[in-house]
Amino acid sequence: MKILVTGGAGFIGSHLVDALMERGHEVKVVDDLSAGSLENIKRWLDNERFEFIKGDLREPSVCSEAVKGVEAVFHLAANPEVRIGAQSPELLYETNVLLTYNILEAMKRENVEYLIFTSSSTVYGDAKIIPTPEDYAPLEPISVYGGVKLAAEALISGYAHTFDIKSLVFRLANIIGERSNHGVIYDFINKLKANPGELEILGDGTQRKSYLHVSDTVEAMLYLFERFKEEGKIFDVYNLGSEDWITVKEIAETVSKGMGLNPKFRFTGGVDGGRGWKGDVKFMRLSIEKAKAKGWKPRMNSYQAVERTVKELLG
Numbered sequence: 397m398k399i400l401v402t403g404g405a406g407f408i409g410s411h412l413v414d415a416l417m418e419r420g421h422e423v424k425v426v427d428d429l430s431a432g433s434l435e436n437i438k439r440w441l442d443n444e445r446f447e448f449i450k451g452d453l454r455e456p457s458v459c460s461e462a463v464k465g466v467e468a469v470f471h472l473a474a475n476p477e478v479r480i481g482a483q484s485p486e487l488l489y490e491t492n493v494l495l496t497y498n499i500l501e502a503m504k505r506e507n508v509e510y511l512i513f514t515s516s517s518t519v520y521g522d523a524k525i526i527p528t529p530e531d532y533a534p535l536e537p538i539s540v541y542g543g544v545k546l547a548a549e550a551l552i553s554g555y556a557h558t559f560d561i562k563s564l565v566f567r568l569a570n571i572i573g574e575r576s577n578h579g580v581i582y583d584f585i586n587k588l589k590a591n592p593g594e595l596e597i598l599g600d601g602t603q604r605k606s607y608l609h610v611s612d613t614v615e616a617m618l619y620l621f622e623r624f625k626e627e628g629k630i631f632d633v634y635n636l637g638s639e640d641w642i643t644v645k646e647i648a649e650t651v652s653k654g655m656g657l658n659p660k661f662r663f664t665g666g667v668d669g670g671r672g673w674k675g676d677v678k679f680m681r682l683s684i685e686k687a688k689a690k691g692w693k694p695r696m697n698s699y700q701a702v703e704r705t706v707k708e709l710l711g
């Protein structure tokens with residue numbers, strides 16, 4: 397299959413590209429390299445089944461060029477940083493909603509059959525049911541980031557039903573692993589490198605979430621895409637996460653241990669009852685029963701994924 401991966405030089409995108417190339421697909425990547433890096437995809441740059449386009453998808457002409465000739469688009473290009481929402485709603489809107497609109501328009505023009513979109517657990521906001529199933533309502537995001545992901549999902553559903561773009565949405569838990577260049581584990585490692593004696597923890601440390609290793613994430617996306625194609629549906633949504641959850645304090649302990657350190661923890665206290673920032677969801681664990689019923693389950697739980705990521709990021 398000829399497949400476009402937007403954001404394919406980024407963290408999750410580059411792992412997806414590895415898996416697609418290893419399975420023999422023709423892969424095109426479009427990335428503006430604002431957060432992604434050519435280093436992540438360098439092993440494929442000279443491969444004849446691989447094509448790289450450096451471009452900003454906010455430009456409709458870049459979208460047209462990117463989707464030309466492909467049968468499926470994995471749309472991962474986005475700004476993934478929840479915490480910038482209070483300062484930069486416009487950036488989150490542009491990189492999540494406008495970008496998705498531009499991709500959908502280009503796909504409509506070029507008659508591309510499949511869209512696979514990486515949404516986020518943040519669409520559920522402070523869910524009252526945990527583990528949270530896909531049909532949980534009302535969807536009430538508490539961050540601008542969650543809001544723009546939900547808006548993008550809604551736009552995709554509308555285009556899917558109106559223009560027959562078969563669309564599959566994944567609501568991701570916190571994805572971690574090699575090549576991640578943001579998020580709590582990455583931050584803790586950098587803070588401890590700068591000051592091995594003390595670790596600042598945002599919030600009260602009791603924020604508890606489900607973490608999924610990127611290798612499990614990519615497996616799930618490709619496996620469930622195959623099932624989606626067999627079923628011939630026009631639109632579907634899956635949660636992807638692990639079945640347990642882990643607190644920020646436990647992550648701090650795991651990172652410290654992995655670095656052979658025993659720092660003093662300093663909790664900032666955070667906002668709104670111990671959140672790291674305004675809009676930080678404090679408790680998140682997704683029901684993955686729907687994906688499990690199709691035959692997927694994660695190989696690593698949150699603890700194992702965190703331990704492995706610490707090793708991978710420390711090299």
Ligand SMILES: O=c1ccn([C@@H]2O[C@H](COP(=O)(O)OP(=O)(O)O[C@H]3O[C@H](CO)[C@H](O)[C@H](O)[C@H]3O)[C@@H](O)[C@H]2O)c(=O)[nH]1
Pocket residue numbers: 476477478479515516517518568569570571578579580581583584596597598599603605644671672673676677678680
């Ligand atoms: O220096 C830090 C950094 C983070 N945290 C805490 O660690 C937790 C995780 O924060 P991350 O920045 O790692 O991740 P988020 O939960 O904000 O968001 C991540 O998971 C979401 C889905 O669950 C989205 O997909 C999003 O793109 C992705 O970055 C938060 O509760 C935060 O308060 C700290 O205590 N100190």
